[in-house]
Amino acid sequence: MRIHDIDPDNRPRERFxxxxxxxxxxxxxxxxxxxxxxxxxxxxxxxxxxxxxxGLERLAELSIQELQQxxxxxxxxxMQIAAIFELQRRLRFARNLNRKVQGARDVFEYMQGRVxxxxxxxxxxxxxxxxxxxxxxxTITIGTLTASLIHPREIFKAAIRESAHSIILVHNHPSxxxxxxxxxxxxxxxxxxxxxxxQIELLDHVIVGNxxxxxxxxxxxx
Numbered sequence: 001m002r003i004h005d006i007d008p009d010n011r012p013r014e015r016f017x018x019x020x021x022x023x024x025x026x027x028x029x030x031x032x033x034x035x036x037x038x039x040x041x042x043x044x045x046x047x048x049x050x051x052x053x054x055g056l057e058r059l060a061e062l063s064i065q066e067l068q069q070x071x072x073x074x075x076x077x078x079m080q081i082a083a084i085f086e087l088q089r090r091l092r093f094a095r096n097l098n099r100k101v102q103g104a105r106d107v108f109e110y111m112q113g114r115v116x117x118x119x120x121x122x123x124x125x126x127x128x129x130x131x132x133x134x135x136x137x138x139t140i141t142i143g144t145l146t147a148s149l150i151h152p153r154e155i156f157k158a159a160i161r162e163s164a165h166s167i168i169l170v171h172n173h174p175s176x177x178x179x180x181x182x183x184x185x186x187x188x189x190x191x192x193x194x195x196x197x198x199q200i201e202l203l204d205h206v207i208v209g210n211x212x213x214x215x216x217x218x219x220x221x222x
Contacts, residue, residue: 012044026056034080038072046072060085089113100133101126104215107168107206110134115172115208117142123171125155127164128203135162137170150187152194159200167195169205178207178214180221188216 012028021029027047037043050070054062059081067078101107107126114137115122122142127135138158141150159167169191171184180188188205195202205216216222 027051030081030084033084034077041072043072046070060088100131101128101168101203102132104204104206104213104218107170107204107215108208108213110137111170111172111206111208118172118210119174121172121174123150123169125158126168126170127159127162128166128168130165132166132203135164150191152191155191156194156198156200160198164200166201166203168203170208171205172208176209176212178209178212180207180214180216185221188221192222 012024012032015023015028016032024032027044027050030047030051031043034043034047037046050059050067050073053070059067062081064075064078064082067073067081068075073081101110110126111124114124120142123140124137125140126137129135140155140158155167155169169188184205184207188202191205192202202222203217204222207214
């Protein structure tokens with residue numbers, strides 16, 4: 001069935017204008033963006049097929065080539081879908097810019113989507129203002145976190161350059177288990193002492209997983 005064969009009152013565009021975007025299903029919203037289907041397959045059916053096969057959340061992770069495996073999705077439509085999720089990602093980052101941190105949850109939410117390769121361990125430092133707002137963040141190292149690889153000089157040199165009042169360490173555990181290792185505790189202790197000497201406080205060290213986090217401060221380890 002073509003879009004034009006659907007009762008006008010039930011077409012996505014007309015329902016959007018009449019009842020608002022909330023009245024449309026995810027497939028219908030996506031169909032509004034992609035606009036046209038192919039011979040024998042309307043765009044709503046194509047979008048339903050795409051979402052049924054992969055799930056809405058996973059669409060953001062699919063490559064252009066993977067998206068094109070769904071009948072009716074060519075290169076142009078695959079690029080449109082990828083562009084939607086990239087805009088959404090950038091919007092989330094923009095909203096987090098200069099975010100005030102009131103706890104470890106704020107750090108976890110700030111880091112969502114910012115780890116470039118979650119199969120590897122990354123150590124980040126967040127540079128904080130006097131009002132606990134994030135000035136910016138920087139990747140310090142990639143790989144297993146050990147005291148031999150992390151030198152306070154590298155972290156605090158960047159903090160001084162940014163005129164940071166304090167810092168927060170963040171690193172991810174690819175396994176998803178956010179409990180700190182002995183190496184995590186050792187690194188945190190070294191950097192806490194260095195920060196005290198330089199009067200740049202280490203506010204927290206947050207380990208992030210896929211859906212959870214561990215705060216050294218909340219567990220009285222700082």
